[in-house]
Amino acid sequence: MVTSYNGEVLRVNLTERAIKVEPLDMDKAVKYIGGRGLGTRILLDEGCATVDPLSPENKLIYITGPMTGTAVPTGGRYMVVTKSPLTGMIACSNSGGIWGAILKYAGWDAIIVEGKADTPVYLEINDKEVTLHDASDLWGKKTLEVEAILKERHEGSSVLNIGPAGENQALLAAIMNDGDRAAGRSGVGAVMGSKNLKAIVVKASKTQIEPHDVDALRTAAVDSIKKLRANSVTGEGLATFGTAVLVNIINNIGALPTRNWQESYHPEADSYSGETMRDTSLVKNHACHRCPIGCGRVVKLEDGSVVGGPEYEPLWAYGANCGNSDLNAINKANEICNEVGLDAISTPCTIAAAMELYQRGYITDADCDGVPLVWGSTEAIKTWTEWMGTGKNELAKLMADGSYRLCEHYGVPELSMSVKKQEIPAYDARAIQGIGITYATSNRGGCHVRGYLISPEVLGLPEQLDRTTTEGKAEWAKIFQDLTAVIDAMGMCLFSSFALGAPEYAALLNAGTGTNYDVNGLLEVGDRIYNLERMFNKAAGMKPEDDRLPKRIGEEKIVNGPSEGMQSEIKLTLPQYYEARGWKEAFPTEETLKRLGLEDLVELL
Amino acid sequence: MLEVRLFATFREGREKIIMMEYQPGMTGYDIITPLGIPEEEVAIFLINGRHSKLHAELEDGSVLALFPPVGGG
Numbered sequence: 001m002v003t004s005y006n007g008e009v010l011r012v013n014l015t016e017r018a019i020k021v022e023p024l025d026m027d028k029a030v031k032y033i034g035g036r037g038l039g040t041r042i043l044l045d046e047g048c049a050t051v052d053p054l055s056p057e058n059k060l061i062y063i064t065g066p067m068t069g070t071a072v073p074t075g076g077r078y079m080v081v082t083k084s085p086l087t088g089m090i091a092c093s094n095s096g097g098i099w100g101a102i103l104k105y106a107g108w109d110a111i112i113v114e115g116k117a118d119t120p121v122y123l124e125i126n127d128k129e130v131t132l133h134d135a136s137d138l139w140g141k142k143t144l145e146v147e148a149i150l151k152e153r154h155e156g157s158s159v160l161n162i163g164p165a166g167e168n169q170a171l172l173a174a175i176m177n178d179g180d181r182a183a184g185r186s187g188v189g190a191v192m193g194s195k196n197l198k199a200i201v202v203k204a205s206k207t208q209i210e211p212h213d214v215d216a217l218r219t220a221a222v223d224s225i226k227k228l229r230a231n232s233v234t235g236e237g238l239a240t241f242g243t244a245v246l247v248n249i250i251n252n253i254g255a256l257p258t259r260n261w262q263e264s265y266h267p268e269a270d271s272y273s274g275e276t277m278r279d280t281s282l283v284k285n286h287a288c289h290r291c292p293i294g295c296g297r298v299v300k301l302e303d304g305s306v307v308g309g310p311e312y313e314p315l316w317a318y319g320a321n322c323g324n325s326d327l328n329a330i331n332k333a334n335e336i337c338n339e340v341g342l343d344a345i346s347t348p349c350t351i352a353a354a355m356e357l358y359q360r361g362y363i364t365d366a367d368c369d370g371v372p373l374v375w376g377s378t379e380a381i382k383t384w385t386e387w388m389g390t391g392k393n394e395l396a397k398l399m400a401d402g403s404y405r406l407c408e409h410y411g412v413p414e415l416s417m418s419v420k421k422q423e424i425p426a427y428d429a430r431a432i433q434g435i436g437i438t439y440a441t442s443n444r445g446g447c448h449v450r451g452y453l454i455s456p457e458v459l460g461l462p463e464q465l466d467r468t469t470t471e472g473k474a475e476w477a478k479i480f481q482d483l484t485a486v487i488d489a490m491g492m493c494l495f496s497s498f499a500l501g502a503p504e505y506a507a508l509l510n511a512g513t514g515t516n517y518d519v520n521g522l523l524e525v526g527d528r529i530y531n532l533e534r535m536f537n538k539a540a541g542m543k544p545e546d547d548r549l550p551k552r553i554g555e556e557k558i559v560n561g562p563s564e565g566m567q568s569e570i571k572l573t574l575p576q577y578y579e580a581r582g583w584k585e586a587f588p589t590e591e592t593l594k595r596l597g598l599e600d601l602v603e604l605l
Numbered sequence: 606m607l608e609v610r611l612f613a614t615f616r617e618g619r620e621k622i623i624m625m626e627y628q629p630g631m632t633g634y635d636i637i638t639p640l641g642i643p644e645e646e647v648a649i650f651l652i653n654g655r656h657s658k659l660h661a662e663l664e665d666g667s668v669l670a671l672f673p674p675v676g677g678g
């Protein structure tokens with residue numbers, strides 16, 4: 001049967017320098033769809049939950065979804081699934097660009113990398129021809145330079161690589177592809193560095209993937225594209241202002257965490273908003289492969305160079321969270337982050353934590369190598385990003401492992417605004433009740449794209465909820481988490497969900513793979529994936545208390561701005577959420593696992 | 606006085622911040638009409654940071670924020 005899976009997986013053992021071709025387990029593929037779901041299942045089945053994340057025993061899975069490379073809009077994504085060295089739990093970092101689609105065109109659904117090379121190498125995939133090359137000459141180089149060299153060497157290819165941060169196994173290291181696209185979170189770049197794997201170059205002669213039902217896929221794709229174009233957010237808003245448009249909205253409701261979450265309103269926020277960016281530094285927008293939305297930013301730096309611009313998250317994290325309001329400095333710091341290969345959310349959040357440590361006297365000038373970590377210092381945000389990437393001094397090395405380890409080092413882990421040791425993004429959960437549930441219960445630690453309740457609670461999509469109340473939020477959290485897991489597993493971009501819903505996703509998936517999912521069946525797969533990830537975490541040693549918000553967010557009140565006096569109701573909503581999921585004390589019950597077809601995991605309870 | 610803050614495309618051809626004389630009984634409609642903003646284009650209307658309906662009565666000294674449909678993540 002023809003399906004939009006290729007049916008083949010590449011296994012690369014770097015210790016042996018052995019390359020093997022394996023069939024895709026189709027039963028597993030259908031049960032977990034692909035990408036995030038299937039990748040996690042493979043990782044768990046291959047015994048990686050209990051390994052040291054930076055040891056040769058950990059595996060690094062680059063995996064596409066069944067929609068990747070098809071005619072489906074936003075279907076160009078791949079995921080990196082591994083055990084995270086930052087959280088010690090499941091990592092799944094998602095990226096766009098074109099790399100994932102080309103991997104698929106080359107004939108592969110996934111690459112499983114295992115072991116460790118004794119010297120730096122890079123992998124070249126040219127359709128079914130796969131070669132390991134020496135990468136000594138690339139080691140130490142930054143991401144854009146490596147990409148340029150490899151593109152010249154392998155004409156017509158797309159390049160994924162790590163920068164100095166990944167080589168140093170910094171726990172905030174990202175994997176970059178196609179310029180500024182990033183599988184950014186949970187330290188996946190450190191795992192790649194630990195294997196001495198610098199880059200993966202892909203090239204393919206095909207330019208499309210044949211779906212199960214060509215006509216049905218065309219109809220479903222055309223319908224989805226129409227809906228994306230007609231929707232004012234996906235049809236216009238994201239292209240015009242990018243995700244940066246959120247700066248002013250979130251600030252105006254009083255939920256823009258400022259100075260490491262000591263405040264929640266930043267009066268200067270408009271100076272680095274999407275509106276200001278458009279009027280000053282924006283050159284044009286940019287779209288990933290087959291994406292009609294085009295949310296990416298291309299900006300001009302002060303020195304005249306034209307580079308990938310910041311998303312809402314780094315704008316906030318280098319802006320309000322570091323007490324800074326200089327857009328040019330943020331554009332530059334974001335560019336440095338991409339060049340050294342660091343997570344553009346966790347990196348500035350860790351600088352913000354370091355600034356609070358400096359404010360409180362834990363970090364002193366003696367630690368700062370001449371660049372004090374003062375609130376709002378444009379010099380500090382740029383220089384410390386670079387230093388974290390290159391491991392310039394002791395403090396920079398410590399910071400490159402994230403705010404939790406940094407603050408713990410000074411005896412004040414409560415100053416790290418993280419969940420499961422991963423930094424929490426740009427929305428104050430004391431002012432927006434639902435998002436707090438998804439922060440606390442995200443399987444990969446602090447994250448906003450594991451149930452983006454900002455959509456209903458702030459943006460009014462698909463309907464407006466009251467951000468200050470708790471009613472029904474546990475159920476909303478579960479549904480958003482489950483649908484997101486499906487979209488990720490399919491290989492589509494989460495932003496498509498501003499205009500598309502479960503019926504559209506089911507139609508696309510069925511046409512591509514020949515499955516017969518209805519809306520409930522599809523959401524059940526999402527539920528299964530969410531529970532599977534949770535069981536991976538259980539096997540990796542997660543405890544119920546890991547589902548917690550830091551004290552400042554979970555227990556203290558907001559001190560300024562329009563949401564002054566508000567506090568998180570997480571103590572109330574967390575038990576409601578566990579009930580909605582069929583969990584007891586943070587983990588699925590036997591009954592829940594059986595209901596979801598995960599009976600083989602009961603023994604892990 | 607009322608402080609009216611405009612965002613995204615609402616800034617095209619208009620100031621970012623407009624101060625308006627307050628009069629008892631005013632609602633959001635008395636704000637958007639003189640500004641020439643059609644009701645259906647207003648996706649988010651905040652009164653002092655809280656989501657509100659356009660027909661809500663305003664109070665003197667309020668800060669109002671208006672957004673067209675926008676999204677991000």
Ligand code: SF4
Nearest residue numbers: 096288291293295493
């Ligand atoms: S919406 Fe943005 S991030 Fe998503 S696929 Fe399109 S351009 Fe890439």
